[in-house]
Amino acid sequence: MGQPTRPFPLGPGTRHLCIDLQRLFAEETPWQVPWLKTVLPAIEEIAGRHARQTIFTRFVPPSTPAEALGAWRDFYGAWPNMTRERLEPALLDLVPSLARLVPPARLLDKPANSAFSRTGLAAALRRRGVDTLIVTGGETDVCVLATVMAAIDLGFRIVLPTDALCSTRDGTHDALLKLYRERFGHQVEATTSSLVLERWR
Template identity: 75%
Template structure:
């Protein structure tokens, strides 16, 4: 079991990475995340305060299942209605309260779960002097999980405002937060948005 560490310092070396807050997951699609609407005001609060330090990721499916790689091909064979040849591409856009923050916030498109699947993303952050990532969005147990674990491998410290994370599954959402607190406490800090804002000066 991990031993809780001291809160990470937050300043100019901190970047807000907001995962997949898109219409695709906010609206009535097969991938709808009901909790997204509940955490959206909290994410707007963070992104609005730190827009210049914010990167929004967008999950982008392939045009058709056979264009996906490896096991993703089987995944989209099970979800053909979520490929771009059938999907309204406007659903890929950020939800409106967040889309208005771009620019100065930036957007990073990805075709798989982790933001770090984009070549050179980690190196680009490090060139900017970033050593800490505030991660928000969804889903806690899918794309957030993949991004957090990759970020840890790249040496970033992670701050998770738990009231700015969402999932379709309460049980796995709660299990992941427990995992971060108990097994990754030297690299991941689970906190609240109020505490984050109180500490982040830039």
């Protein structure tokens, strides 16, 4: 399917969707993403310049494993200490440098990997004329992947600043970027944060 013939336009219909940049993944927890802090400056720059056009998601686990649905119950059975009854509530907060941008940036809590697992997000974006999403955050191969694939199915154009994405697994991070470039070139543009900032004014 290849690459698009030119970069996607970044106009009034563009929003920045930042996935799960929370203390839960930034600090020393079982789910820490060590190089989150490496990509944080690029995300801070995009969000700081475009706070009103930014939506931050937060991954919010169930209170107990028993509250989860289907295979999620098995998942949280393996991670009982990561449910809300055991987690320190502040760990669900955004990292401080991004939390200070809310408002005017918006905050969206989600119960699963994809941002679109939060009912009504796609419709709300459509009402505002949004057709392009700049997606940053983590993890590239879990929540970002789920969000990107859902957004593709919903018809959104996706721009991925690759230096603003992070994962705990370098191999699958790299594989996903290769996949987007080679198989989803008409729907996904893999670029850099500096080029995004240059084009999105």
